[in-house]
Amino acid sequence: MVTAVTIAVTTAGALLAAPTAPAIAATSASVWLTTADRSNLLRQQGDVAFGNGGSGSVITINDNARYQSMVGFGASLTDAAAWNISNSSQRNSIMNALFNPSSGIGLSWLRQPIGASDFSRSFYTYDDGAADPSLTRFSIAHDNAYILPLVTQARSLNPRLSIMATPWSAPAWMKTNNNLIGGSLSDSQIGAYTSYLVRFAQAYGSAGAPIAYMSVQNEPNFSPPGYPGMLMSAQQQSNIINTLTPKLRAAGLNTQILGYDHNWDNTSYPQTVNNSAGSNVAGSAWHCYGGNPSAQSTVHNAQPGKDIFFTECSGTESGNTFADSLRWQGTNLAIGATRNWARTVTTWNMALDGNHGPVIGSCTNCTGVATVNGGNVTYNAEYYVLGHLSKFVQPGAARIDSTGYGDGGIQNVAFRNPDGSIVLVALNTGGTQNFRVSYNGQSFGYSLPGGAMATFRWTADGARSGTVTGG
Missing domain, CATH: 2.60.40.1180 (Golgi alpha-mannosidase II)
Known part of the structure; x- marks a missing residue:
């Protein structure tokens, strides 16, 4: 990251x-x-x-x-971010500053992890343990404690907010190495995995957090060594999407699927998925950790019927200044991503603590939209970059x-x-x-x-x- x-x-x-x-x-x-x-x-x-x-x-x-047309601007209430905000005495003030269109910046977009990411307090999915092909153990109980209450509060503060969901790893028993770290999805488990994603969308919808968009793997070309992740080829991703979308429709869900969900330095992967998944995929999602925003236009120009979403970019704390951050993110995200067809602009964690966490096996100096240490709250450069868009550009603009x-x-x-x-x-x-x-x-x-x-x-x-x- x-x-x-x-x-x-x-x-x-x-x-x-x-x-x-x-x-x-x-x-x-x-x-x-x-x-x-x-x-x-x-x-x-x-x-x-x-x-x-x-x-x-x-x-x-x-x-x-x-x-x-624009869908929204925002970040992710990761497990870590939700923990920090939920346990702050300033919770309501923070949520209003983030999501209230009048008193805050009116963020209108969330990208929510399906299970643990690197910014989590523990390793988890919604069906851990031995093989469970019927998903009899499936439960989002983990999220009921402090993630979903914030997601639904965000929606109450800004009813125009849209939610995307993304998994970092399938449950270990679905994978080639039986581990949340590394490996890939077993082809024989595509049916179980797509049913798992449908169950997630149903559960969140029932909890008052409908999933408007979903990708089927975060950063499919990267196998993180210390936190949940899995490799996924473009062809396997296409097979998953071609199985998932009909299941979503059969369940009465209109969740739109986005392919790729990785960096600007690869344009062949999203085009392969766009071609192979056809009408089952709405378009591609993009991150900032390699390449530059023009890659989005490369794919758009080749496949103008497919959407472009910008879905993740984390900043890092260093010796550089607020001015450097404002310039880089303003140039590449607020302006660069949108001028290259992005319908969203998304940073990464909504809120991290003073130690840049909680985090497992990953970036130890990443920053969030806010830094939250109990009752002490600081709003970072992401807040203002996003705010220059989200407070003024309405969904549907x-x-x-x-x-x-x-x-x-x-x-x-x-x-x-x-x-x-x-x-x-x-x-x-x-x-x-x-x-x-x-x-x-x-x-x-x-x-x-x-x-x-x-x-x-x-x-x-x-x-x-x-x-x-x-x-």
Whole structure:
């Protein structure tokens, strides 16, 4: 899970204030700013008026050209993350800061592990022990204690939240080595494994946490040496998906399956699954630990009928600064992933403790969206990167065309919300720069400090049908 991404923590008292009511005139844009020195942390600025002149390069917004529709932005309530939040005296404050669209950043997406991951307090699945092909022992009792209560609380805070589920390993008795660590799924157990995944989706749905999306293996090209995982070839994954999807439909579940769920450095695996699984797979899921976001476009351009989801990226604590983290994640996740067709942006753990855990056999300096030590809470760079999207870009928004600039310029991505508002997310990867934003024949100027991230939102002047070009 270790990556070159670096995160620096912020002070717990620097949480954003709720924005004003969205009564935004078509003549001006509202602005929220996060600066590299942390003096502004998703803080609302004064409105900027269209027609105010300005100078510098021009970002042109064209909402007649529309791309993918967005599903959500978020992270994972792993076993470790849920443990940390659930046992904090600030639990409700944390959950509101994360999921409440008014007082917090309104996260709208969860990627939930099916059983233990590396960020767990123990090794477990939902059917451990001797072989149990009829799944008579299946139970999600482990999650009832502190994971599901947080998942359902998140949904109550943001009813528009969607949930994806992903396994790190099948139960040991289904695997070639009879161990949660290493090995692979026995082909003879594909039937049992797919039934296990259906049972999970049913159980979570019954508990008030419906599973909208699922992948069948986290990082199938990586066999972790110290925590649950298993190798899975593209052909075996296709066979699993072709067995699983009909079972889900027979059970009355509309859960959509995503293939791959691994890094940007391999485009052949997701294309193989997209081809072999056909209509049984909705598309592919992606991580940040190798390659770059353009791989998503490679697959989209080859298979435009298949969705792209970005589903995991963890930062790490190091000697680098909040500014480095804001720049890397803003460039590659908030902007890079979405400009390359991602319908979601997902970091990894929602909350880790001061020792970067609990963790088993894996990254010992990873960071979460928040750091939670009992009643002490710090919101990290992920919080603000996600917040610049999740607080303003509604589920169902369409990414629209915006002119972009390379390294050293103003990176940006734009969206049109279902309510007609336009959202522009911009990141300055150079020194302080003046630039202009042009929309429908009008423009405004702005000066963005070096390393800063900003979200601009304004009301579009009337409904426009636009041209959907994908997603």
